Amino acid sequence: MPIHLLPDHLINQIAAGEVVERPASVLKEVLENAMDAGSTVVDVQLEQGGVRRIRVADDGCGIPRDELPLALERHATSKIASLDDLEHVGTMGFRGEALAAIAAVSRMSITSRADGAPHAWRIDADPRELSPAALNHGTVVDVADLYFNTPARRKFLKSEGTEFAHCDDVFRRVALARPDVALQLSHNGRVSHRLPAGPREARVRALLGDDFLAAARPVEAEAGQLRIHGFASLPAYSRSSRDAQFFYVNGRFVRDKLVTHAIREAYADILHGSRHPAYVLFLELDPYGVDVNVHPAKVEVRFRESRAVHQFVYHALNRSLAASGAGGAPMAGGDGGSSLTPPAADTGHAPPAFIPPQQGRLAMEPASRAYFDFAASARPEAGTGEAERFSPAAFAPRPGGSAPPPALAPALPASDLAPPLGYALAQLHGVYVLAQNEGGLILVDMHAAHERILYERLKTLLDGTPGVQRLLIPAVFGVGPKDMASAEEHADLLERMGFELAPAGPQELAVRSVPALLASAPVGELVRALLAELRDYPATEVITARRNQLLATMACHGAVRANRTLTLPEMNALLREMEATERADQCNHGRPTWTALSMGELDRLFLRGR
Numbered sequence: 001m002p003i004h005l006l007p008d009h010l011i012n013q014i015a016a017g018e019v020v021e022r023p024a025s026v027l028k029e030v031l032e033n034a035m036d037a038g039s040t041v042v043d044v045q046l047e048q049g050g051v052r053r054i055r056v057a058d059d060g061c062g063i064p065r066d067e068l069p070l071a072l073e074r075h076a077t078s079k080i081a082s083l084d085d086l087e088h089v090g091t092m093g094f095r096g097e098a099l100a101a102i103a104a105v106s107r108m109s110i111t112s113r114a115d116g117a118p119h120a121w122r123i124d125a126d127p128r129e130l131s132p133a134a135l136n137h138g139t140v141v142d143v144a145d146l147y148f149n150t151p152a153r154r155k156f157l158k159s160e161g162t163e164f165a166h167c168d169d170v171f172r173r174v175a176l177a178r179p180d181v182a183l184q185l186s187h188n189g190r191v192s193h194r195l196p197a198g199p200r201e202a203r204v205r206a207l208l209g210d211d212f213l214a215a216a217r218p219v220e221a222e223a224g225q226l227r228i229h230g231f232a233s234l235p236a237y238s239r240s241s242r243d244a245q246f247f248y249v250n251g252r253f254v255r256d257k258l259v260t261h262a263i264r265e266a267y268a269d270i271l272h273g274s275r276h277p278a279y280v281l282f283l284e285l286d287p288y289g290v291d292v293n294v295h296p297a298k299v300e301v302r303f304r305e306s307r308a309v310h311q312f313v314y315h316a317l318n319r320s321l322a323a324s325g326a327g328g329a330p331m332a333g334g335d336g337g338s339s340l341t342p343p344a345a346d347t348g349h350a351p352p353a354f355i356p357p358q359q360g361r362l363a364m365e366p367a368s369r370a371y372f373d374f375a376a377s378a379r380p381e382a383g384t385g386e387a388e389r390f391s392p393a394a395f396a397p398r399p400g401g402s403a404p405p406p407a408l409a410p411a412l413p414a415s416d417l418a419p420p421l422g423y424a425l426a427q428l429h430g431v432y433v434l435a436q437n438e439g440g441l442i443l444v445d446m447h448a449a450h451e452r453i454l455y456e457r458l459k460t461l462l463d464g465t466p467g468v469q470r471l472l473i474p475a476v477f478g479v480g481p482k483d484m485a486s487a488e489e490h491a492d493l494l495e496r497m498g499f500e501l502a503p504a505g506p507q508e509l510a511v512r513s514v515p516a517l518l519a520s521a522p523v524g525e526l527v528r529a530l531l532a533e534l535r536d537y538p539a540t541e542v543i544t545a546r547r548n549q550l551l552a553t554m555a556c557h558g559a560v561r562a563n564r565t566l567t568l569p570e571m572n573a574l575l576r577e578m579e580a581t582e583r584a585d586q587c588n589h590g591r592p593t594w595t596a597l598s599m600g601e602l603d604r605l606f607l608r609g610r
């Protein structure tokens, strides 16, 4: 074949391969156009996951009649005119490619009424014809039958549910960035989001939920040309997937390696690697400082001063998280530190707020006294009655509940009967269990230890028939379309594990039963994490490839959380379970679950000779 120029239509279809990957990418382009046009109210209607139809109506500036044919041409844009414009671009679009590409792979029409025009005009993409139309203001872009003329691409489309889920993602991303615009999304005639214009916080609440905001800290920082604001979750709200991570650069949603890295670093000390923080963050800088023209869908960007941006994001986030007491820095000094130094001899001091009331005594007593009691009870020969407050006897269930624990005169059982991990003394800051054994002090990370125990027990669950706990009242919770689709697809597997799920509404799932082992886990959170884990995985591969990952997710959600106050019997039960569980010394992630400080080591800490 001799070299020849390709016809325009084919060029556009080829270009569409880059820009129009699936219905969601059409929606993104058309929605961004509506935003660029200065709209205040935007209505999105989808049919069959957007494949059958994507219709976006806005009340923006509109397109004059004479420009309508141009809007459909490649490289025709009203947003930039020079390289300088490109370097300072503030609009979402600037390449003038999207409408041409979409028109080449669908049946498209645009109806628009420019500000001040006597009536609206409609242009059809094929055949390209202008006709007068009725519309009060703004623009309606109607994209029907996506890929009807490119069957090869049509084959790559996923189920209606999945394509809709991707559209829903795009809609949320735009909606989070633009709380000043009222937005509505409907699918097959049913409204799935109705978002009035309002303050940013209300928009975040509407899209990410109350629980996100309740567990999030505001982020707000400014340095030179850089500003960041938004919300970032505390570790307790972490997720098992990245589905709640929204980062914007000058209003544009991006997934940027540099930024992701900075955020990970800020969470490094407080969040385990397999968990993902949730955040909605907006970075603003001079458009000149960032190149947005490096990716077909513009989801990646390049910063001119990448190091400065990295540092800025890291420090801003780190500060916000630390300010809450959950940050990487230990709670040294402040009111936290003072409670650990021995107060004056008589103790009229109120306990600092964060010490769990039941086990607060260790800190409320003069430290020296606690130490001597501790030492005394650990060495039977020196035992005195005073040891009883911290005595292991308390592990036996108390009949009256409020009665003081029975005294345990010979402080510890005979050495060969003493369990290796000893008996619980107290809980420290809602995180560690302190226990004494024959050798000295045992410190247990209660969440990590419990997680390990559950994990080992759950392993047997997939092999046999699970013990199932039916819920008296089904737990109902809201889910996104992706989770809905994955619940349906993996219903069999879930049931084999002991979860019985059924849709309770268009966006709600009801859980009727859970594995007995996880009966006390927060059901909604657990199931949501599982669904996220299963998402996008063909049912046949799940069991073999992701089995352990699934079990780990379940164990993590089933295990006691930090700040849950444990009773002494519960703590002792945990210690006994640990002794009985294989590999209990390490959590699922390979970190230790407990450590010991022998009396010798403690004595050395205090330069105390024997």
Ligand SMILES: Nc1ncnc2c1ncn2[C@@H]1O[C@H](COP(=O)(O)OP(=O)(O)O)[C@@H](O)[C@H]1O
Pocket: 029, 033, 034, 037, 058, 060, 061, 062, 063, 071, 072, 076, 077, 078, 079, 092, 093, 094, 095, 096, 097, 098, 099, 100, 139
């Ligand atoms: N909803 C809309 N309201 C007003 N003008 C629009 C709208 N959608 C598209 N346009 C016009 O059509 C042009 C081409 O759009 P597009 O192909 O998406 O390219 P770009 O957004 O990169 O300029 C835009 O520059 C704009 O002038």
Ligand SMILES: [Mg+2]
Pocket: 029, 032, 033, 092, 093, 094, 096, 098, 099
């Ligand atoms: Mg555009």
